[in-house]
Amino acid sequence: MASDPQRVTLAKVAETAGVSVATVSKVINGRRDVAQQTRDKVLELLRRYNYGGYRDDLRSHPTVELFFGFERLSIYHTEIIQSVVDAGAREGIAVVVGRRGEHDPAADPAAWARDLAAAGRRAVIAVTANILSPAIREALNRYRMPLVLLDPEILPDNSIVSCGVTNFSGGHSATAHLLSLGHRRIAYLGGTERAGSNQARLHGFRSAMEAADAPVPPELVRHAGTFHAAEGIEHGQQLLAESPTPTAVFAASDELAAGVIEAARRRGLRVPEDLSVVGFDNTLLAQVTSPPLTTIHGPVREMGAVALRTALQLAAGEEIDSHHVELATRLVVRESTCPPRD
Structure with a gap:
């Protein structure tokens, strides 16, 4: 045969x-x-x-690959893993986590897709800074393995299915909150500059500032290169060395925000009395920073469930409602923000 x-x-x-x-x-x-x-x-x-390399011993144990195109995972990534694994448990689907440091699909896309098929994967959910190459997508298509991008940093076209959050709205809400407290000299600390999610959050920040007729000096907009805490400390120190010092910082992730809080501590500044800080994502880190972090809630749990459900629908040959789904963000106010001192 x-x-x-x-x-x-x-x-x-x-x-x-x-x-x-x-x-x-x-x-x-x-x-x-x-x-x-x-x-x-x-x-x-x-x-x-x-x-498609179908193996009898895997038929009763369907699995989905959750692939990270990063060698270094963040706290936010661990919460994505938890959300997809929990969704898989409810569906009776096993979730296997892979990352670029262990497997590099770009090196041999055909071999990567073949190995996934032979291991019983039914779909791939990818979290990556870049859109997977046409060669990788073609290899997955050959083995009838649908691909869903989860919270893509670069928004793909309609040929790729994706699920994300309302980054512009979140950035606008974070900045509007600081403006409502009376802040006007507000800094923005982003992650990867070319990432679509970062750009959308920055545009939301600028939109709110413009609506309030608040200036945005170029020196108060920085991009750390990643969304990690170490870069938040480094770039937070640079922002706080500006004169006059900003009275508030909107950071594009909770880890960056935690880094800014540490940078403020090292300069002898108190949060929020001397500096208000807002993050993004509402990870568990936001609840344990000192003080607890005001942040934008990204519905990670719901996003993981939507991504898995969509991947299974595609694998079953079913129609989906949309090639890109954006879930709503919301502001969570804690103790890292207050009105600026006179």
Whole structure:
């Protein structure tokens, strides 16, 4: 029988079994809403055709790959892992985490996709700073493995399915909060400058400042290069060395904000009495900083669930409502902000 995954199609398996393509996809993905007799018939054909490297011992244990295109993961990334793993547990789907330091799909996209298929992956959810290359997407398509980008730093076109948050709105809300307290000399500390999420948060910041007729001096807009705390300390010290010192900082992640708080401490400044700080993401870190951090809540738990559900729908050949979903952010006020001193 044919063994090349390009030669055997879902339609061929479905036609031979006398069922729909969607039903075959559900069997492949371990969905439970298929009659046992139908399931057995489809499984036998999948084994006979050796469809996509299909292995019998993996049919009852469908897995999804959660791939990070970073060698260094942040606190925010660990919360993404938790959200997708929890969603998988509710769906009866195992989630396997991979990262660029362990696997580099760009080095050999075909081998990477083939290994994922042979290991029983049914879909890939990717968290990456870059849109995966056409060669990688083509390799995943060859093995009928749908791709969903989760909180992409660069918003893809409609050929790629993605799920993110309302970054512009979040940036606007964070800045509007500081303005409402009376701050006018407000700094912005971003992460990766070219990241779409960073740019959207910066645009939200500028929009709120412009609406309040508050100036944005160039020296008060910085990009740390990453969203990590160490860079928050370094660039926070540089911002606080400006004269006059900003009375507030909106940082594009909770880790950057925690770094700014540490930078203020090293300069003998108190938060929030001398400097108000707002973060972004509402990770667990925001609750344990001293003081607890005012931040923008990004619905990570919901985002992970949407990404997994969308990946499974695609793997089952089902229609999805949108190629890009944005979940709403909201302001969470804690103790790191207050009105500026006279």
